[in-house]
Amino acid sequence: MKIVGVNIKRLREGKNITLRELARKLNISASFLSQIETGKASPSLVTLKNIADSLQATVGSLIGEDQPQDDNIVVRENERKVLEHVGEGVKINLLTSPNPNKQMEPLLFKLDEKASSGSSMYKHYGQEFILVLKGAMEMTLNDTKYHLKKGDSIYFNSSVSHSFNNIHKGATEALWVVTPPTF
Amino acid sequence: MKIVGVNIKRLREGKNITLRELARKLNISASFLSQIETGKASPSLVTLKNIADSLQATVGSLIGEDQPQDDNIVVRENERKVLEHVGEGVKINLLTSPNPNKQMEPLLFKLDEKASSGSSMYKHYGQEFILVLKGAMEMTLNDTKYHLKKGDSIYFNSSVSHSFNNIHKGATEALWVVTPPTF
DNA sequence: AATTTTGTTAAATTAGACTTGACAAGACGA
DNA sequence: TCGTCTTGTCAAGTCTAATTTAACAAAATT
Known part of the structure; x- marks a missing residue:
C-alpha cells in the first residue's frame, strides 16, 4: 500500500x-501526513477518504485501482470483435482490446429493426452511458420510458432495472459505455 | 463508512x-468480518483490499465511490451545453448533466479544420476513450502518432502525454469519454 | 545572519483493528 | 424430540498500528 x-x-x-496546510485541513498532524506520503504509515479508511476528498480524488485512484494499460491502444473499424449471439437482432462491437485494467467498457450496439433486449430487465452495478448514433431507440428505466433519437444521450445507474428496444424503421446504432468493464 | x-x-x-468461509480465506476471524459487515468495526486498508480482491470487487466500489445518480438522465442533442473556449477551433459538447457521482465523463469534441489541442501535451490521471464519428484526427501519445479515421477508436492511459489535431479536410467529430469526470 | 517554513524522524500515546470465546437462532439428520 | 452442526452476532480483552508530540536539518524568506 505504499x-x-x-x-x-x-x-x-x-x-x-x-x-502542513493539507494536514491542518484534514485535522491530522503534519508529521502523520508525511509518514503517509513516505509510506511509513498507512491511514485509516476514514482518514484516507478525507484525504481523497480534499484532493478531489477518489480512494480508488489513490490506491492505484484506476490504473491503466500501455498497449492495446487502437481498434480499427474493420478490426472490431463482434459479439453475435447476445440477442435476437442485436450485435455488439467491442471498441477496445481485452485489458484487465480498464475502468470503462466502450461498446457499439447495432440493433436490427424491432430488435430489443428481450423481456427481462437488466440490473447490475456500475453506470452506463449511451449515445444514439443512428436511428432511434427506447430505453426503459424502472418504469420510465425514454425515447432517444440520433444525437441524444443518457447516463444512468445500472442498478435500476433497464431494457431497450429499437423503435426505428431500420437499424439503430448506439455507442454504449459501461462501467466497470465486463469484457 | 458503514x-x-x-x-x-x-x-x-x-x-x-x-x-466463516470468507473470513478463513482472508485470514481474519469470522467475528471480525461480522463486525465489519454490521458496521461495528472498520477494516484496515490492506484488509479491505484483501476483501475487495476476494470478492472480485474494488475498494472503490466497496466504499460506494462507484455510486450513481438518479436524475439528470437524458441530454438531448439540442440541449447540450457547449464549452467554446477550450482552444482554437475546438468545441466540446457535454453529453451529461453535472453530477458529482459520475464515474466517467462523455464528451463530444468538434474540431474545425486544422484545429488542434495546441502545442502543449496533456498529462493527467485516469483513462480516455475516443471514437471518431466524422472526419479523421491524429493522436499523439508520447511520441507515437496514431491516425484515426471515422470508426476507429483508441483507449489509453491519460498519464501518457497526449495531444491531438484534426487532419481532415473539414470538421472532425469524436466521442470522448474521460475518467474520472472533471465537469 | 536571523527567522520562518519546508519535510522528515524517533519516540510516546492511544484509538481501534482484530481475536477469543461464548451466545441464540435456525437447519439437519437420527 | 433431542442433539449436533452451522449460521451470524456480541462483549470483553489484546495488541497492532494509527496518530501525536516534539525535535531536527535543509531550504526559503526577510
Whole structure:
C-alpha cells in the first residue's frame, strides 16, 4: 500500500499546497501526513477518504485501482470483435482490446429493426452511458420510458432495472459505455 | 463508512459464501468480518483490499465511490451545453448533466479544420476513450502518432502525454469519454 | 545572519483493528 | 424430540498500528 503515499504527494504538489496546510485541513498532524506520503504509515479508511476528498480524488485512484494499460491502444473499424449471439437482432462491437485494467467498457450496439433486449430487465452495478448514433431507440428505466433519437444521450445507474428496444424503421446504432468493464 | 459493510455483505451473499468461509480465506476471524459487515468495526486498508480482491470487487466500489445518480438522465442533442473556449477551433459538447457521482465523463469534441489541442501535451490521471464519428484526427501519445479515421477508436492511459489535431479536410467529430469526470 | 517554513524522524500515546470465546437462532439428520 | 452442526452476532480483552508530540536539518524568506 505504499502507492497511496506517492499518489497523495503527487496530487498535493500538483495543487501547490503544503504538507502542513493539507494536514491542518484534514485535522491530522503534519508529521502523520508525511509518514503517509513516505509510506511509513498507512491511514485509516476514514482518514484516507478525507484525504481523497480534499484532493478531489477518489480512494480508488489513490490506491492505484484506476490504473491503466500501455498497449492495446487502437481498434480499427474493420478490426472490431463482434459479439453475435447476445440477442435476437442485436450485435455488439467491442471498441477496445481485452485489458484487465480498464475502468470503462466502450461498446457499439447495432440493433436490427424491432430488435430489443428481450423481456427481462437488466440490473447490475456500475453506470452506463449511451449515445444514439443512428436511428432511434427506447430505453426503459424502472418504469420510465425514454425515447432517444440520433444525437441524444443518457447516463444512468445500472442498478435500476433497464431494457431497450429499437423503435426505428431500420437499424439503430448506439455507442454504449459501461462501467466497470465486463469484457 | 458503514456502507462498506453492507456492500461486502451483499457481495458475499450474492456469491453464496458463508461469513466463516470468507473470513478463513482472508485470514481474519469470522467475528471480525461480522463486525465489519454490521458496521461495528472498520477494516484496515490492506484488509479491505484483501476483501475487495476476494470478492472480485474494488475498494472503490466497496466504499460506494462507484455510486450513481438518479436524475439528470437524458441530454438531448439540442440541449447540450457547449464549452467554446477550450482552444482554437475546438468545441466540446457535454453529453451529461453535472453530477458529482459520475464515474466517467462523455464528451463530444468538434474540431474545425486544422484545429488542434495546441502545442502543449496533456498529462493527467485516469483513462480516455475516443471514437471518431466524422472526419479523421491524429493522436499523439508520447511520441507515437496514431491516425484515426471515422470508426476507429483508441483507449489509453491519460498519464501518457497526449495531444491531438484534426487532419481532415473539414470538421472532425469524436466521442470522448474521460475518467474520472472533471465537469 | 536571523527567522520562518519546508519535510522528515524517533519516540510516546492511544484509538481501534482484530481475536477469543461464548451466545441464540435456525437447519439437519437420527 | 433431542442433539449436533452451522449460521451470524456480541462483549470483553489484546495488541497492532494509527496518530501525536516534539525535535531536527535543509531550504526559503526577510
